[in-house]
Amino acid sequence: MRTNIRRGLIAATAAVVFTVTNVAPALADSSSGNCSSLGYSATGRANYTTGGTGVRYISSFSWTINEQSGSTKNDVIIELKRDDTLRPDPVLYTWSTGSARNGDGSHTPPYALEMPVLWRVYARYHFIFDRNNLGDPECYARTSNF
Numbered sequence: 001m002r003t004n005i006r007r008g009l010i011a012a013t014a015a016v017v018f019t020v021t022n023v024a025p026a027l028a029d030s031s032s033g034n035c036s037s038l039g040y041s042a043t044g045r046a047n048y049t050t051g052g053t054g055v056r057y058i059s060s061f062s063w064t065i066n067e068q069s070g071s072t073k074n075d076v077i078i079e080l081k082r083d084d085t086l087r088p089d090p091v092l093y094t095w096s097t098g099s100a101r102n103g104d105g106s107h108t109p110p111y112a113l114e115m116p117v118l119w120r121v122y123a124r125y126h127f128i129f130d131r132n133n134l135g136d137p138e139c140y141a142r143t144s145n146f
Helices: 002-021
Strands: 027-037 040-050 055-066 074-082 091-100 103-107 113-116 121-128 138-142
Touching: 027 121, 040 074, 040 121, 040 138, 055 074, 055 091, 055 121, 074 103, 091 103, 091 113
Parallel strands: none
Antiparallel strands: 027 040, 027 138, 040 055, 055 103, 055 113, 074 091, 074 121, 121 138
């Protein structure tokens, strides 16, 4: 009786190993876009992984702000959108901060953003550059569809 249980476990384990080894490896990539206004510029990136499961996972959003030295009050508003030709592009995820520093920054969503690979999605960034005692220029950056 014990022999039969072990044989069953070995067969089940072999099936699981076979299934796992046939899954395509995940591929990490990013899509970026940039913008500028009145001499200030920024770049936004959406970082994602695509596997063999037909799902794309958006893991994080990152940016680089080229603005006045030492600023800690730049606004960054991020929208992940689906490119939809039949209606306005729906917003799938949004996040913002009013305290982005000059230079590099990032945001990691609190939960997995899973999108079917058949969907064309993109990230839209709205940057507002903080200028001391002056009006704040702003611009919009859109990543390529991914």
